[in-house]
Amino acid sequence: MIRFEQVSKTYRGGHQALSHVDFHVEPGEMAFLTGHSGAGKSTLLKLISLMERPTAGRVLINGHDLRKIKPSQVPYVRRDIGMIFQDHRLLMDKTVFDNVALPLIIEGYSVQEARKRVVAALEKVGIADKVKHYPKMLSGGEQQRVGIARAIVTKPPLLLADEPTGNLDPKLSMEIIRLFEEFNKVGVAVLIATHDLGLIARLRYRTLTLKDGRMINDGLEDSEL
Amino acid sequence: MSLLFRNRSIEKGASNRGRLPWWRRLIMVPVHHAQQAIASLGELWRNPFASFMTMAVLGLSLTLPSSLYVLVKNTTSIADNWQEASEVTLFLRKDLQQSEVDTLKTQTELSEGVESVRLIPKEQGLEEFKKESGFGETLDYLSSNPLPDVLVVIPAESHRSPQRAEELLNRLEKQREVAYAKMDLEWLNRLQGILNLIEDILGALAVVLCLSVVLIVGNTIRLNILSKRDEIMVMKLVGATNAFIQRPFLYTGVWYGIIGGLVAWLATALLIWWVESAVVDLTELYETPFQLNGLTLGELLIIWLVAVGLGLAGSYLAVRRHIQSIEPE
Numbered sequence: 237m238i239r240f241e242q243v244s245k246t247y248r249g250g251h252q253a254l255s256h257v258d259f260h261v262e263p264g265e266m267a268f269l270t271g272h273s274g275a276g277k278s279t280l281l282k283l284i285s286l287m288e289r290p291t292a293g294r295v296l297i298n299g300h301d302l303r304k305i306k307p308s309q310v311p312y313v314r315r316d317i318g319m320i321f322q323d324h325r326l327l328m329d330k331t332v333f334d335n336v337a338l339p340l341i342i343e344g345y346s347v348q349e350a351r352k353r354v355v356a357a358l359e360k361v362g363i364a365d366k367v368k369h370y371p372k373m374l375s376g377g378e379q380q381r382v383g384i385a386r387a388i389v390t391k392p393p394l395l396l397a398d399e400p401t402g403n404l405d406p407k408l409s410m411e412i413i414r415l416f417e418e419f420n421k422v423g424v425a426v427l428i429a430t431h432d433l434g435l436i437a438r439l440r441y442r443t444l445t446l447k448d449g450r451m452i453n454d455g456l457e458d459s460e461l
Numbered sequence: 462m463s464l465l466f467r468n469r470s471i472e473k474g475a476s477n478r479g480r481l482p483w484w485r486r487l488i489m490v491p492v493h494h495a496q497q498a499i500a501s502l503g504e505l506w507r508n509p510f511a512s513f514m515t516m517a518v519l520g521l522s523l524t525l526p527s528s529l530y531v532l533v534k535n536t537t538s539i540a541d542n543w544q545e546a547s548e549v550t551l552f553l554r555k556d557l558q559q560s561e562v563d564t565l566k567t568q569t570e571l572s573e574g575v576e577s578v579r580l581i582p583k584e585q586g587l588e589e590f591k592k593e594s595g596f597g598e599t600l601d602y603l604s605s606n607p608l609p610d611v612l613v614v615i616p617a618e619s620h621r622s623p624q625r626a627e628e629l630l631n632r633l634e635k636q637r638e639v640a641y642a643k644m645d646l647e648w649l650n651r652l653q654g655i656l657n658l659i660e661d662i663l664g665a666l667a668v669v670l671c672l673s674v675v676l677i678v679g680n681t682i683r684l685n686i687l688s689k690r691d692e693i694m695v696m697k698l699v700g701a702t703n704a705f706i707q708r709p710f711l712y713t714g715v716w717y718g719i720i721g722g723l724v725a726w727l728a729t730a731l732l733i734w735w736v737e738s739a740v741v742d743l744t745e746l747y748e749t750p751f752q753l754n755g756l757t758l759g760e761l762l763i764i765w766l767v768a769v770g771l772g773l774a775g776s777y778l779a780v781r782r783h784i785q786s787i788e789p790e
Contacts, residue, residue, distance in 0.1 A: 285698070287789050298465045305464070308702075312464045315700035325695050339699040346489060386699065393466055 237263040237394060237425040238284060243293035245279050245449075253279040254449045256293070261427055263298075263393070266420040268436050269429040271446035277429040280446070281396050284427075285317055286310045297394070315343065318387030318424075322399035324379045326371040326386075332358070333367045336385045343390065357385040361415060377408040384415060388424075395419060397428045401435065409435055494708075501712040515681045516717050519768060520724025522674045526667035527729045527756065527764055533659050535754055549630050551612040552640045562610050565638045569612060574620035574629045581611040609640060671771055678717055678775025682710050686783045694789040707780045714776025715769055722768030726761060 238261040245254040254276045261267050269277050282288040283295050286302060295302045297313070305313055326335050336357055340350040358364040361381040363374075371379050380400060387395060395416065401409035409432065420426050430436065436443055445453035505512040551569075553562060562580065570578045581589075586608040591600050620629050626644060634642040686693070696706055737753045744751035756764070 300465050309464055311697070311700045311702045313700075314698065316463055316465045319698055325691075325698065327692055327695060338696065342696070342699060342701045342705055344489070344493070346492070 237261050237265065237298060238427065239296040240280075240283075241294050241296070243283065243290045243295060245276075245283065245288065246291045252449055254283075254290075254446075257446075257449075257451050259444055259451060259454060261425055263425055264420070264423045265442065266416065266426040267428070267442040267444060268439075269427060269444045269446065270431060270433065270436060273431060275446040276449045277431075277446055278398060279449075281398050281427070281429055284396060285319055286313055311342075315339065315390060316392050316394065318390070318392040318395040320380075320383050320387050320395065320397040320400045322402035324371070324383040326379060326382055328371050330370075331367070332363070332369050332371065332374070332382050335371065335382055336389050339386060339390045353389055354385075357389040358382075360388065360418075361385045376403050377411070380404065380412060381415075384412070388419060393424060395424055395426045397426070397430075399430055400428060401430060401432055406435070410438075413439065497708050498712045498715070501709040502716055504709065505713065505716055511681070512717070515678060516721045517724055518677050519674050519717055519721030519772065521728055522670040523721070523725035523764060523768055524728040524732065526663060526670060527725060527760075528732045529659070529663045529666070530760075531729070531733055531754070531756060533656060533663060536656060536659075538754065539751075548644065549614040549616065549626065549633060550643045551614060551633055552642070553610045553612065553638055554640045555609050557610070557638055561638060565636065566612060568636075569614060569633065572632075574617050574625070576615045576617040578615075579613040581613060583608045583610050586611060671767070674771045675775040675778065678714055678772055679779040681717075682714060682776040682779035683783055685713065686710060686779060686787070690787055693784065693787045697787070698789045703784050706784050710780050710784075711773060711776050714772040714774075716772070717776075718769030718772025719765070721772060722765035725764055725768060726756075729756065729764075 238259075240257050240259050243254055243257045244252070246252045257276075257280065269280065271277055279288060283290055283302075284297065286305065289303075297316075302313070327338070330338075333354055336354045337345075337347065337350040340353060341347070345353075355364060355367065358367060361384050363378055363381050363385070366374060366378060366382075371382060374382065380403075384400070397416065400416075401412050404412065413428075413435065416426050416428060443453070444451060553565070557565075566578050566580050569575055583606050587600065587606050590608065591597055594600075614629075614633065616626050616629050620626055626649075630642050630644050633639060693706055733753060733755050740751065740753050
């Protein structure tokens, strides 16, 4: 599903965020990406969502080389990837409904057509009763659920999450991870970047570990134990 | 539409949209546009002061050229009304027989570019001169009539412009019987020159003002875009194309134009109303009833279209530069 081949990324100014990273996440697989802050987790996710381009090597999604994606095609690639952020990235002056419906509206759905799907997505994350609220009226955990609902409302085959549990207590974090597990069960590939090692330890998933831009542990053996 | 995952929608069990027939999707295009247009009108309403300032600038900038245009239009129509200005007076040689004068009159009547010819015999000329000059009786002491016969030629419609009238004058003057010909051309030429000058100034002024309107609208839209930076980033993250993000801003520009155009109408009408009473007072002194012509329906429509065009151009300028440059981080 996601394949990195000898990927390096050097930012302008000379900071090398990733060097010679190789890995492959299978379709329908769930994996964690970990490492201390500044190790390159966010850069790696940005390469997948085309917010950055690699300096060397190539990134493939479903066998498609992202180097061949023109800037005008980037939006269409992003529609295939559900993205979840630590800071939720919600539109604060729009209701929960409008936030979750946004990806559908962008794809050309009318509000009426989107309604059923939005409600279904909100039900899945357990906040169907908050549809008319504004994000500010919600707790951190609930805001994160809105972000997740927005990511899954188009039923993408791939979910990326950047520190989705960053601001949440352990109990809430585990609930969020359980949500991801549910999506994974219906065949969605999930890649979660987190530095919450305690959380990972309790789960038995493949863990990719980055250190100073290098992949030091693919964790395949762990998950096969 | 999926680039990376072919048949994605089928794989996921056909979405609602996939099942919509093409004609319904076609109908939805204008509906979507209308929805976005109304949404951006609502957006204007949320920040009425700043929006109205831009609209007022747009409208008032158009008021000056359109008022000047009304001025030029009316002056031109006055100039057209003064036919006498294009009257050609032919002074005939004194040694002509009456029959020769009559032949010349008929000839001139038939020649090209002449509408009518009026003969003022020298006796009648002297009578008129006596009456109007105030010399009265004194002229009786003259042993002979010093005045020549005069033909007053009114050029045809097609020969009334200063240039054509002068051509006619030169042509008529060449005739053997004519001593010399005269026309109050200088005056007409000067008026035409002034009108041309005003028209040129009007054109230049209009261009400069339109350009500044485009820049002002562009700047307002730019600020709009920058204040929505975060929102634009989020939209890009969930896969919005530039075109999709641009559309509401372009509609905002169109609304600026629509309402700015109305402002221009109102301000121009007010200005004309203000000037009209002064013009009527002035023309009463000349004892010529005069009606100031305002803008016609077609001209109002043109002003409106120009306003909308400027609004759209300004927002397009801002949108092109700034939406592309905002990229999610």
